[in-house]
Amino acid sequence: MSKHRVSRRQFLSYTLTGVGGFMAAGMLMPMVRFAVDPVLRAEESGSFTPTKQKVDELTSKPVRVDFTFKQKDAWYESEVTSTAWVYKDDNGKIMALSPVCKHLGCTVGWNTSKEHPNQFFCPCHYGRYEKDGTNIPGTPPLAPLDEYPYKEKGGYLYLGQAKPRKEA
């Protein structure tokens, strides 16, 4: 036995400080986490969704790229698959267009109309768009196709939220 006898008062104050410390930490930690959370979130890739498309495999011909993300609909979370038409334009810049027709929301196809090759074609009301997404006057759509912002990461294409473009 050591010479230092711990008095009852000392023992109690040690344990109280210890337990109190733990309790304070337990209360403060979540608060700190909440405060710092926005900073941590910015580290993630934002709202960009990875696709299986390799960037260097893209050509000037639009290809269909499917990607899946989680969507929260009230209390129901579901996986949603979206599609993009992706190609490289004449300057080698990547274009990712939304396939949703600006008329009433059907899905447009690339080069699916025999009479109008090399255009985006909507099978519902025969709306048409140029390769760069511009709506062709005289067909039902009144705006160009939406465009996805994109990122390249590890050779793969990441797509964000489709954004409407200015009137062409």
Place this chain on the structure above:
Amino acid sequence: MKWIPNDIEMYINAKEFVDTAVVALHPVSFGDEMKQSASMHDFITLLTNQLERQFTGRMVLFPAYSYLKKGRMDKPLEELLEWERSLKENEFKHIFYITSDSDWRMQESSLTGALLWMPLLPLESMDESQKVSLIGSQVKQLQNLFTQKWRENQ
């Protein structure tokens, strides 16, 4: 357009562009066939939802018609004919029924709308990517059928 308030509002504003109605037919059975009728429900729901995504602007995907399966088909048929009348009165020129229940094929001649019978695929034994590509190819076939029908009656 789906059977949700937002889409139906869109439909009301763009009625002249929407001339196609799609109704899924779901049999409900008990006993030995209970599981199969559930698989049919699952499969047809997936299929019609995908189809709706392709043709949002020209079709309304109605709530599915579910009926108790007890041998005779005359009761479900009678009710479906009632649906058909209402759809026609409301200017749906093209009506499509999609089902996996083969009993409807015998009733096809009594219906004005097109009956599309899709053989049931065993989706529960597949992984996600297989499922997606399979449903995708089925939807593609349906798409051709739809566009053909639209072209015929232009």
